[in-house]
Amino acid sequence: MKKRLMHFIQLVFVAIIFTIAGGAFANTTRADSANLSDGIYTVPVTLLKSGSSATSMANHFFDQTANVTVSKGNYKTVLTTNGANYIASxxxxxxxxxxxxxxxxxxxxxxxxxxxxxxxxxSFTLYNIPLINTMQESADFSFNWANATKQADLPEDTSTTTDTTPEADSSSATSSSTTSTTTQPATPTTTKTTTTTTTTKKSSVPTTTRTYVVLKGDSNSKSMANKYYTRKAVIKKVAKHYNVQLKVAYKKSLKLGSKAVRPVTINGKKVKASTVTYGKSGSNYTMTYSFNIASLKTLKHVIKGSIHVVVPYANISTTWPIRFKFSQSAPAKAHKHAVASAAVINGSSSAQPSQEKLPQTSDASENGLSFLGFVLAGGLSFVWGNSHEILK
Incomplete structure (x- = not known):
């Protein structure tokens, strides 16, 4: 009995020793996997979701091999991307x-x-993403050093200080220059409205308009969505409540498709599909939706909402919180806005926001739409994202 017990204890001890040794060997192998001799190599590389072994949706923006020049312990690594216009740094x-x-x-x-x-x-600082603009995202690069293929030996005069550092500095300088010149939105194009004499019957439903500003979901600064909303709401009196209609317009040239923006919530409620209308107006795709309020006093408060944005060619599909701050000027009488309201409802290209200032925000409404110059958003703008399921 004692012999059996001693034999069992010995087996357990040997198993523990092999487990520890095996772990140490595995760690040594991993540490040595990048221990390459001097030379020029191609190394398999994959972009993974942050903290995961799953491949990132943005992996296809990078070549699946990196060019690596090893010299005296320094690995000069060059990654090639077809999404350079979306990467600020x-x-x-x-x-x-x-x-x-x-x-x-x-x-x-x-x-x-x-x-x-x-x-x-x-980590990435992304820009030029349509409808989104700038994003901060993270991921992991997986280098398969064990399968590195040596392409050539180093030339005799190759040195780390003269061969690699200047290019890194030049690249950084390029980033600084690019960021300072391309992250500014393009200047809005002002469309002149030609005044024509039109005979329009007065609507039997009291209608007025009110300007607004689209704010970020977590601050009082303007959201990027502000450039795509027309910033003039059409308000109708219906029975004992008011219906507030909002409109989004973006250029067809952005190649986002006719349904790139979908409203998700507004004023604490989900947006009903029956209140959403997609259309076209000249060179723009349009989307309108509405919500009801019991009193115009409701518009004295900031209205919370959210929209879902899709950028197909960048694999972006994410929901963004936004808020609406309405002008507090008294609504004008219906007959003064009959023609303007009809134009907005029908999607006329002449229904552009006015240049009047909002009393509470002192923020001039911008005229027309601008194409952001990813941004990427958007605009990877890739589709990248930890919290927005882009890089994931």
């Missing part, structure tokens, strides 16, 4: 660099790494 291994454009949307990002591991966290 990217941080990896303690460095932040901007893309060097090679042609069109193609570009490269260059990093100097020291004995890098298989998984390297990265």
């Amino acid at each position: 990217m941080s990896m291994g303690g460095q932040s660099v901007g893309p060097t454009i090679t042609s069109g949307n193609n570009g490269t990002l260059t990093f100097n790494l020291t004995n890098p591991s298989n998984i390297i966290p990265v």
Whole structure:
């Protein structure tokens, strides 16, 4: 009996020793996986969701191999992307660099790494995303160092200081220059309205309009959505309540499709599909929806809402909170706005926001739409995202 007990204890001890040794061996293998001799290599690389082994939806924006030049422990790593126009900067291994454009949307990002591991966290500052503009996202790059393929030996005169540092500085300078010149929205195009004499019958339903500003969901600064809402609500008196109609318009040239924006909630309620209308007006796609209020006094308060934005070519599909701050000027009589209201309802291109200022915000309504110059939003604008299911 004692012999059996001793034999069992010995087996357990041996198992523990092998477990510890195996773990140490695995760790050593992982640490040595990037221990490459000097030379020029191609290394398989995959973009993963942050903190996950699953492939990111944005993986297709990067070539699946990186060009790596190893010299005296320094790994000059060059990533190639076809989404350079959406990346303001990217941080990896303690460095932040901007893309060097090679042609069109193609570009490269260059990093100097020291004995890098298989998984390297990265963060992106994305811009030029239609309807979204700027985003901060994160992911992980998985480098398969074990399958690195050596392409050539280093030239005899290759040195880390003269070969890699200047290019990294140049890349950073390019990022700074690009960010400072391209993140500003394009100047809105002002459309002149030609006044024509039109005989219009007065509507039997009292109708007025009121200007508004679209704010971010968590602050009083303007949301990017402000540039796509027409910022003039059409208000109708219906029975004992009021119906408030909002309208979104964006350029067909953005190639987002006719239903890129969908209202989700407004004033604490889900938006009914029956109140949403999609259409076209000249060079724009349009979307209108409405909500009911018991009294115009409700508009003295900021109205909360949310919209769902889809950017198909960037794999973006996410919901954004927004808020509406309405002008507090007294509504004009219906007959003064009969023609203007009809134009807005019918989607006429001449129904542009006026330049009047909102009494409480001192914020001039902007005229027309502007194409953002990702942003990406949008606008990856890729579709990237931890909280917005983009990079996920």
